[in-house]
Amino acid sequence: MKFLCLPGAYGSAKNFRVQLGPLADELERRGLATFTYSQGAHEVEPPVGWEDYFGARPLYRFLDTRHGDNFANLRRLRHMPHSINAEDAIRLFQGYGEGDDWHQQVWREALGDVSKTIDENPDVDAVIGYSEGAMLGASLVVEEAMRAQQTGRPRRIKFAIFISGSPPLKFEGENRVVAQLVDEAGIVIDIPTFHIFGCDDAFLGGAVALYNVSEPTKSAMFDHGLGHIVPRDAENVRMLGDILQDLIPRVEEQNRRDEGAVGAQERRAAG
Secondary structure, eight states: OEEEEEOOTTBOHHHHHHHHHHHHHHHHHTTSOEEEEOOOSEEEOOOTTOTTTSOSSOEEESSOOTTOOOHHHHHHGGGSOTTSOHHHHHHHHHHTTTTOOOHHHHHHHHHHHHHHHHHTOTTOOEEEEETHHHHHHHHHHHHHHHHHHHHOOOOOOOEEEEESOOOOEEEETTTEEEEOOHHHHOOOBOSOEEEEEOTTOTTHHHHHHHHHTBOGGGEEEEEOSSSSSOOOSHHHHHHHHHHHHHHHHHHHHHHHHHHHHHHHHHHHHHO
16 A cells, blocks of 8 residues: 655645654565655744744645634634533634635635645645545545535545544635534545544644544554654554554455456446
8 A cells, every 4th residue: 555645734845754754664664565654835934933843844734824824723622621612612713813815715725735735646636634644535535525415526535544534624705614513514534534632732623623533443443652643653653553553454355345346347348
């Protein structure tokens, strides 16, 4: 399986290769996966007070934030009461951004950039995303499903690993982009998924909301017990390797069956 790796906000392909390195090396050692790394198109400076947090520069985002940003609002999620459920937390967060008129154009461009990267890498059939990259990857899965239904274009992404992610986004009205939440949209991600997060993550609600919109019979989760990070310690990497040692071959086998069924159907239609 070949993964396209999407880093978080204020990341880069180079830095994400380091962050993901222990897990990627473990999966490659087991013969389960290979990886290609991407990054956003927009070079950015880290937020004030976070200059040393995100690693070596240059840093990038998938989202063009020259016309506005919600980083300050995002930090408010850290202070929400633990009693509020994931969907209500996301709705409350979205309320802070009402009135902004730049989101739809920015989101179309970000999805288009990642879709282009996938087109340029024909062997990619899976995605692994962290934070902003996970939100983008989740949205891409939904976009591919919609496009396949409308145009018949085959879907490329057959498996997704989301690390500290957030639910996929959709357009609303003329300007807004909002999260797809299970109590509003139902299940919107139908491919097999693996959700990695930590119970000490200040943004845990986003990861839970993403898990909730994923098909429950095809999804699994893993709590590494830490914060908003890509787990790199030996014990977590070993356990993740063991889980994916089971998951990835099962996904690949199901993909072969599905492709065989489609081929047989096409032959019957032609004959």
